Each structure stands twice: as structure tokens, then as C-alpha cells.
Amino acid sequence: MQIEIKGLCISSSDSDEYQLIEKLINELSPNTKIYDFTDVLEDFTILEKCDFILTIGGDGSVAWLVGIFFQKYGTVKPLKPIIPVVRPQSVGFLKQMDLEEERFKIGFTDLLNNKFHIRNRTILKSTICEQTYVAVNEIFLMSSPHLGQFTVSIQHNDEGYHPITTTMADGAMITTSLGSTGWGLSYKGQINLDEDSVELIFAGGIHSAANFTLSRKPIKIQFKLKNTIINKNTLNIYQKRRKQLGLDEDLDPTSTLEIAYGSRVLVDGRIVGLGTRELEIDSSDSIPFVFLHSESIVDKTLKLTKQPDVK
Structure with missing residues (x-):
């Protein structure tokens, strides 16, 4: 049974990749409205119109999105389930969809056909x-x-x-x-x-x-x-160098060098x-992830070892 995806948010640092995914989604689900994550950073209520967030890039693209959203709003609760779309050259342990055109179509069709589940993943x-x-x-x-x-x-x-x-x-x-x-x-x-x-x-x-x-x-x-570097000799050298640079004597040079070294x-x-x-x-928070039934490496191992989902 197909599901209706009313809205999708896309996060990508590459305009060509963004446009490719936008084009493919319009072909496969023409009624789906697409939003740019950069607009979400101006108004997070845009996410209320979205069912999922697609991150394009390597595994690090997810970390960037979650981190920048938290720095902006102080919470991760408004985030919708995340779907990592990984470049073919990336290792992509988190990969659920592939940026390669035909493989992306297969993954997105699975999404439309409700062949996925959502699991919360721990963050720190x-x-x-x-x-x-x-x-x-x-x-x-x-x-x-x-x-x-x-x-x-x-x-x-x-x-x-x-x-x-x-x-x-x-x-x-x-x-x-x-x-x-x-x-x-x-x-x-x-x-x-x-x-x-x-x-x-x-x-x-x-x-x-x-x-x-x-x-x-x-x-x-x-x-x-x-x-062993912070000793009497290096402290003397440090103070002399400050004097050569026209700086005042450091009243707590040990603490200063501990910051540097x-x-x-x-x-x-x-x-x-x-x-x-x-x-x-603190590791009590989590974010929702989409897992397609086609399975990534980690998902397949998780299934084979019968690890239960987090509720």
C-alpha cells in the first residue's frame, strides 16, 4: 500500500545534488512538496509540513544537520525522521538511499510503498x-x-x-x-x-x-x-617571548600553557x-531514523542478531 508523502525537507551542501534529488522526487511523487533545510534554519515550523528529512552526502551530513539545528533552536525534538542519502563513493554505514539515480529510485519507491520502519537513535x-x-x-x-x-x-x-x-x-x-x-x-x-x-x-x-x-x-x-613540557624552563621561555612581543607578563602561565598544550x-x-x-x-536524547527494508550493512546485522528496536 502506497503512502502519501506531503512534504520532504532536503539538506545538501551541493546544489547539483540537491537539484538531482528534487527532480527524481518530482518524477516519483509529483504531489510531494520539497523544502530546503536552509529555510528550516530560519523557521523550524516548516518541518510541520514535512514527513521526512533527507540528508545528502556522507555519514557526517547527519551529524552536521542535527548539530546546527540544535545550536539554532536548543532542541532536536522538532526533527522529522532522517533518511541518509549517501554518495556512491562514501562508506555510508548509515546509508538508506543512494545518490546514484537508479538506486535512489529503488529506495524512494520502497519508501512510497511503506517498506520501512522508524527507530530512534541515541545522541549525546x-x-x-x-x-x-x-x-x-x-x-x-x-x-x-x-x-x-x-x-x-x-x-x-x-x-x-x-x-x-x-x-x-x-x-x-x-x-x-x-x-x-x-x-x-x-x-x-x-x-x-x-x-x-x-x-x-x-x-x-x-x-x-x-x-x-x-x-x-x-x-x-x-x-x-x-x-613534561610545562616546566620551569619552558615557563621562563614563554615569559621572555611575551616580553619580546610587547605583551604583559602572564600572571598564571601554567594555566595558559595547559590550555595550549x-x-x-x-x-x-x-x-x-x-x-x-x-x-x-548525557545520552538520554534520541533522534528518529528511517530504515528501509532493503537494509544497510548495520541494519542487516541488527536483524540477523535479532536486536530489538528501541521503543
Whole structure:
């Protein structure tokens, strides 16, 4: 039984790709009204006229859309179910439709024929430098190029945070199931099929480092810099250089250099914080995704392992 799609929102950074998808949709569903996501950023009520959102590009296009929408409106609740349309050259673990013309027609016809289901996917939220961000893929507290000590705790009922591990590493990453197919894999994480969990992955950890699968409870990461570069000699050099540049003496040079050489926080690959010593991450929110019955790699594995959908 065919469904009627009254409206679709398209997000694309490439005008040619946008026009191609617009043309194909007009051929397959001429009564469907198409809206540009850039207009949604001016007026989110446009989404009330849409049944779905198509993101065109790689897997990162979804992270960009969700992140920019949250920065604009402070919520993700108005977002409609997202359908990633992935370029043929992209890996596209999230792929539900292909940008190649004939394959797109097959996928969109499945959508019209009601051969899909909707599942909520976990996202992360954290306040960094007094600004709140959401991450579709991961939040990464890094201490590169110098080793740091990371203590990870989880919140238990009303008892506050309880430490679960402390280790020396180059960074600590929390990934969602969506993010587990991306950067997390580069750091020896696993593709996570369980929407009720997130992954803790240590980058460049020493012998005591261990990755964990954690429930969707609030997580705290605390960081201490173990940095041999910031010492009496480098502090003297730093102050001399400031004087040469005509700058006033730094009254707290250690803290300044810890910002420059200490930690940095990346949200979906974008640096949003420097010198962060503590990070709290909330994984209670989610966004809706469309899954076509033609199935992506992850969807097929999920089906074969009989992983239940998140309600």
C-alpha cells in the first residue's frame, strides 16, 4: 500500500545534488512538496509540513544537520525522521538511499510503498565552555600530543557519580551506536548494535586501559595533564617571548600553557573546547531514523542478531 508523502525537507551542501534529488522526487511523487533545510534554519515550523528529512552526502551530513539545528533552536525534538542519502563513493554505514539515480529510485519507491520502519537513535549532549552541544557520533576528550590521566565515572540512581576506571591515555571517547561506525572504529572500537548503550573508548591507552560498553546513564570524564613540557624552563621561555612581543607578563602561565598544550574537546570531529578538565555527558536524547527494508550493512546485522528496536 502506497503512502502519501506531503512534504520532504532536503539538506545538501551541493546544489547539483540537491537539484538531482528534487527532480527524481518530482518524477516519483509529483504531489510531494520539497523544502530546503536552509529555510528550516530560519523557521523550524516548516518541518510541520514535512514527513521526512533527507540528508545528502556522507555519514557526517547527519551529524552536521542535527548539530546546527540544535545550536539554532536548543532542541532536536522538532526533527522529522532522517533518511541518509549517501554518495556512491562514501562508506555510508548509515546509508538508506543512494545518490546514484537508479538506486535512489529503488529506495524512494520502497519508501512510497511503506517498506520501512522508524527507530530512534541515541545522541549525546554536553555543556562545554558554557555552551551546550549535541553529538550524533561521539564526544572526544583528547590530550594529544601529551599523555593524560582519565577517570571515568557513571551516575548511579541518586547517589552521584561512581568511578569505574582510571587510566593513562591520549584521549577518552564516548560514542553512540551511530558513531561506532566512524571514528570509534579507528580507535579499535566495535560497531555497537545496542541503542540502549554507548561505548567508552580510550585512544592510545597504556596497559591498564580498557574499553567499555556502558548504559545510557550520565557519564563524567575527569582529566589531569601529565605533561613534561610545562616546566620551569619552558615557563621562563614563554615569559621572555611575551616580553619580546610587547605583551604583559602572564600572571598564571601554567594555566595558559595547559590550555595550549593540554586537553581539547571534539564534538563530532569539531573542536569546541580547550583546557577542559571535566566533562559530563548525557545520552538520554534520541533522534528518529528511517530504515528501509532493503537494509544497510548495520541494519542487516541488527536483524540477523535479532536486536530489538528501541521503543
